Amino acid sequence: VTCITLMTDFGNRDDSAGCCRGVIVGRAPDARLVDITHEIPPFDIRRGALTWINVLPYMPVGIHVGVVDPGVGTARRPIAVRTRRGDVLVGPDNGLLPAAAAALGGVSDAVELADERFMLQPRSNTFHGRDIFAPMAAALATGTPLGDLGPALDPATLVTLALPRPRWDGEALHCAVVYVDNFGNLRLNAGEDVVADWHLHEGDAVGVTLGGHRLSVPFARSFGMVPEGTAALIVDAYWHLMLAINRGHAAATYGVGIDAPVVLRRTGDGAKDAE
Amino acid sequence: VTCITLMTDFGNRDDSAGCCRGVIVGRAPDARLVDITHEIPPFDIRRGALTWINVLPYMPVGIHVGVVDPGVGTARRPIAVRTRRGDVLVGPDNGLLPAAAAALGGVSDAVELADERFMLQPRSNTFHGRDIFAPMAAALATGTPLGDLGPALDPATLVTLALPRPRWDGEALHCAVVYVDNFGNLRLNAGEDVVADWHLHEGDAVGVTLGGHRLSVPFARSFGMVPEGTAALIVDAYWHLMLAINRGHAAATYGVGIDAPVVLRRTGDGAKDAE
């Protein structure tokens, strides 16, 4: 059974997610429909891409519809991209798809979603999730070949998205908060390779500068390895670093949010070991 | 496979939506259960009706459970209404169902949900979504004829809902905000017929009075046809007008919300063309 997943910035309150679900279950009654989330912040293409990068590797190979689409109804192209893993990503050509495809082996081929036979009629200018992306996904799920949906695109022409990268300044790692999760944990764009580079072991101190605060926090395997109310630097479930407070809310405590710069430094005895 | 949809004002945090899903999957294991939304504002029958009017035409013909039910446990009747399209709407007799049925071809017949064999036992007085509407929907999905659920009702006796209509005052259209969507767009109760009546083309100016503001905004095909931060009057995906700000939040910008009066006037050269 083919799986169709949905990720949007529509919110759970509006009519939009329900309309997309309706189009899909009506046109692809045998497909399995799975919501990823509809709470991507409005217009936040980067957050959509990062969510897909985190979630899609855990989804079965399938058809993944992503709608974070501030350019709906303009010249931006509706597209579908096949990944080397075998998925098809469906959505607007605004950078959302290639970033996620990279997490699924990369883009193998792409098409512009142009064939009006697979769109709803009449078609609105403001809701292509319902009128183009959902019915195209249903067409794919019911056996329509990708190439029938429109002309092939050169993947090199797809709009790409610059994801923020950390940088080294001497022995300091300059990174940034890329997400504040439901628990207030500060998710950083620093990868777990720092843990090996710095020979970090449970309890080793790391210097953290953020939001005007200069902290020394222990590296810890998980939240509960430090006392309640205590901060720790932890490898998150996507193998990046996060700053968390056990049973607390780090973002509120430190008064920082997405895009806040964070500087990490190896401190204490471990700093010498690592040299 | 029969589709059962759910729309309620229970919220996603409470136990209620989960209970209704449980009753349905337990009693109708082969039905396809689709959530529309559980974030109808508490008690807001009109918002429930408008959501159904927008979403149900995109759902396959099926059984649609709607629970916005401030009168639960009082003399208000639990009902089911068959539409000319073939759907059955299930919910309280408070205006929710007939308004939506009108969008599906109108009411063909109706019953009072009275047969206790199809209700949960014991039955609460405060949660008929779980105890009456969900099991009745499951009974329908598993082949019970509508007429077995209770006595036929004269559709003319159903409670109806007055949806707010726009009115003309000379050349000005007096309408109202009926919804603020997830992006802050102001959804109006003015239909797209104004576009033809006023011969509006991309970029034509329209005068908009709302919340003490007197604006002149362009008519635009979609959000991204005007610069970021700029307001535009746009036909929404349900063929009504909306006032939107490209990548902005119109409701917050103008300090208005649901039921705010809005006056639209044709202005500029186009106003003469339209005469």
Place this chain on the structure above:
Amino acid sequence: VTCITLMTDFGNRDDSAGCCRGVIVGRAPDARLVDITHEIPPFDIRRGALTWINVLPYMPVGIHVGVVDPGVGTARRPIAVRTRRGDVLVGPDNGLLPAAAAALGGVSDAVELADERFMLQPRSNTFHGRDIFAPMAAALATGTPLGDLGPALDPATLVTLALPRPRWDGEALHCAVVYVDNFGNLRLNAGEDVVADWHLHEGDAVGVTLGGHRLSVPFARSFGMVPEGTAALIVDAYWHLMLAINRGHAAATYGVGIDAPVVLRRTGDGAKDAE
């Protein structure tokens, strides 16, 4: 078809719920996946237990995954518990499971989820919902016997949760708000047995002390039995008492929230009848 339900404190915005859904639909493609809620307040094990106690009796017998897990990655055990009704509850050993199992006939047997063959590889220290609980549930749904997932546990060794109980002080019932629902109703831990004990009939007055307020409110069958804006004491759908305001928001009106103490007293003529 086996039903797998999900209840977590992940929120609907984060990537976590989508990851769990993906693991389950990928590994148990024929199971029916049903969300209960992902909006348990962060770390609130008690709220998770109460939600399960309310919802699971309305779910078909199946596999129920509950993740409210502040101790993830520490020495707390991942466990699965079979209920006498035939369900298997999957989650952390922090009190969540036994409380809910009691509502399903009690615990019949339990295992520690230890066999790494049924976990994701690599496995994180901070997201056992995805890496242990979801794949273990999928293994059960696809026919793996409970005993294959790890060594049997003595149910008497499971961590238990103390749920707050009301107490009598003379003729006064001292209880507490255990939940504020989506409508602002104050859900109490007082059972409906008080209604029979006090011979309460529609409209009988009950004295309520909460948040510095001393009220006399009628006992009512449902919200709409009292005028709009009026408070009433009502038996809720889980056979406990709640203080509600018809079409109002009791929690905001009285300025109280979860754990607020509430004292109930039989007053008026009925008080004499009850003696």
